[in-house]
Amino acid sequence: MLVFATSDKGGTGRSVTSCNVVYRRALQSSDVCYLDFDFGSPTAGAIFHINALVSGVPERGLHSYLLGKANDPVRYDVWTSSDRDSLRGRPPGAGRLVFHPGDSGGGEFSADRDVVRRCVNLLLRLDEEFELCLVDLSAGRSYATQIVLAATATPELAAVPYRWLIYHRWTRQHIIAAANLVNGRRGIIETGAELGHDRDRLSSAIRFVRTAVVDPDSTELAGLRAAQIAWLRDCNTDLQEIASGRRVGRTQMLGAVPLDPVLQWREQLISDNDVLTRHIANQATVDAFNTIAKRLFDDSAWEGL
């Protein structure tokens, strides 16, 4: 299955959440692959702790491939190339975890026919090899989004199932921006329809993921004053109404990732070690990643109303 991840704005935690989701999926024993399509700043290498790839590869990255400068984009097995001890070595029972970096000197480029053809070929090939290919796009309306929308609309990819994840933070501005990115002018659905997608089918393949969510009822907020909590709860209800009115409500949501200090200060994969032994990350965060990784494949979560 192909999964395209994008977000309404920068700074939503799209890449770090996506990386964690594929990581969790790999631990759930699927073969997974992560493609860094964030052409402006390909930094996912840092999240996987591959020091040589902190800002992409110097050559033969995904840019070079799509632009026709390299036939075979370079790829890394995270279990062997990560510089972080707790990631090295595939855990027993886990699937493959492969990372396709972007080029460090890259930049945005437009979607011409050749680019789309190469993209189709790459996705077809990877889809055969992996259960889950997560394509991390840049934020907002981008060329990368256009390229994959055009690619998935081609007859070659017609039989390949795809799904979209839209990351957004749980604030008024982000909710509105996320709704616009999907349903607004030049949004994903409009652009997709122009490129030949069926509106309803595309729209039913899109789900939202809320990031850095503060649950007003959680025990972590024990330090807040009662008045602050009372206000927070009302804000939350307010946001729910805004979201529901803009079709970003709970029924359109695949998961919600709570605010976690580890994600906030150091974007990295959260290993079980971080939670259980070092106690720096929260179990709830890992649960959220696991839920998203599971629900990605759970058809009933995508049926909708």
Place this chain on the structure above:
Amino acid sequence: MKLQPRQQILEIWQATARTSFQDGKWIWGGRDSSNSISDAEQLLCLMTPAAGPAVFKLDRPDETSDDVLRALRGLGDSVEIPRLLIRILTEYMERYSAADGTPVFAGEEYFQPPPGVPELSDTLRTMDVVDSFSTSVALSLSTIGFLRVFREVIKREDLRREVEALEALASKRLSAAMVGLLRSFTVSVFDAHSPEGRALCRTANQSGVPERQIIEDLRRALREINARLRDVTIGSGAGIAEDLDNPNRLFECGWSWGIVRKAPAIVTSEQVGEQREGVAQAAPYLYFTVVALDGIAALFSERTRLLGLLNEEQTRLAQALQLRWDLTQSYWSTIATFGSGRWPLEDIPWRTTDRAESDYFSLLVTSIVVQDLVRRRAPDAALSRVGQVLNELANRSRITRRPFELNDPALPMHSPGVRIDLFGADGDTETTLRWTVSDFAPLLLQRTVRIAGLMRDTERRGALLGLADDVWDHLQLRRIAGEPGTDLWDQPGNVFSQLPSISDHPSWYYTRRVVECLVTAADVVGSPPLRNERLAELAGDLLSEADHRFDQELLRGSTEAGPAMRSTLQSARATLRRAREIVADHPGTAFVLVSEVLRDLDRLAAARSDLSGGL
């Protein structure tokens, strides 16, 4: 108040979900096995709150609150819950339709054989009963209302079809139930000197007036109702008004237990299927009258009108029912509060014209009187008299008093319940059935909370809420402890050790009534608090003193006086503004806020008085 409607409704929801939905399957029936009434009651345990206060809404999955979702987790997530509800509601509607699609309102296990008869024949068991009509009205209305809102959020074609099919089924059942209610209304006319007439006069005559006088007085008091009975032109109970011209005749109106014998079919454009022949006696039964009145009231509630739940033909049927509702309501209320001295209602226990008497009947009449007082916007004094009656009923029924160790006559009213014999029309000796009602405690609680909510006097209201708390304590204890009906009702043996313990299967009959109490309580809590004039006056005066002293402080130039002083004055200014904003609605809260300001200002003044030679 000890009643915490939100928390308690959620508890019941959780228990209902746990008991009713296991391994992906809905389990129909409880203690009284599965029938058209019990199954509707089971569904109403979920649907009544969902159609009530906004916090329990399930029809907008995006906005369902988290605690509601937690309580109903057993049924699925916010998307699965409404879909499951649609599935089981459809199952209910189909289950209780005959092969030709005619909705069925059979009493089945709720009917019992009369003494000496081992078993009821199938004909008797499957007879339509008013309780089922009324329950179906409530269930259909809440279903249609739920679908109207839910329909707007769905896009999938298959779901939309399911919703439309269910709405058509519910609408049909609603029409059929309304037709059933129109065909079971009855006016029974009798001679003033007949046994029935004597019994009615005895009830009405609380001050020992001569019989001839009381008949005349009664006829005068009922004149208006008598005249309006001529407007009853369709269904049962029509064409009886002429009999009443004779000055020696009295009457009773209300609902029989089922479709009255020879009740004419209702001509309607709605598809209600076959209108079966009735067999029931043409005389009102107090219990079924109250049940019908409660059901019919939902037909012209604010929600029904706002959401436009009735179609044109149903509105016409509802108007016909409303006429009967008004007549019955006024009739019983007139009788119950007849005369200038003690009300017949206060003469406990109430005795019916067929000379059955029970505290339970008093409670039923109370509930009609309450409805009527609401409609008439009665003064606190009248409400308070009804409150007194409820208080005494709570005592007499041993809810707030300890029962005798042996043979307490009040206990059978709770378990097994009050038995009502149901008869066929005159000359029909075949038809005798038994009906048992045991909802004394929840009915008492519901009416108590209702009256408390209407009271304007804080003290009297407090007293009634105290009674409500006591009855709630009693009800709490009657929850089932064991499987499978854990936390549901009813286990009277828990409070009355004299009573044998009964099955741990839930009684949906009882649980639904408790849920209704809680929804009523939620309405009362949700309404704005009472405003006490004395308190408002005091808060106003206090506010003006504080304002004045604050202005004086400003005149002294205290705002120039450094950060500590400045922040004191700023906070005083903000607090005074807040107090002024809320003093009209919440004088008590404003009072407290102003007191804080006065204390702060006085600290400054007290410190200064030191300079002028104080202590």
